[in-house]
Amino acid sequence: MPQVFKIGSYWVYFGANEGKPHEPVHVHVSEGNPSENVTKIWIMHQ
DSSP: OOEEEEETTEEEEEOOSOTTTTOOSEEEEEESSOOSSOEEEEOOOO
């Protein structure tokens, strides 16, 4: 997964084409290496 940046032991990275239907644009945040058990932060606009 493309890493956006790293803060201490936390990685912030993109995923693509996830879910059915596809999920809105978001980044993943995990402690340590990317895994399936991560936090997703949705990128929204108004």
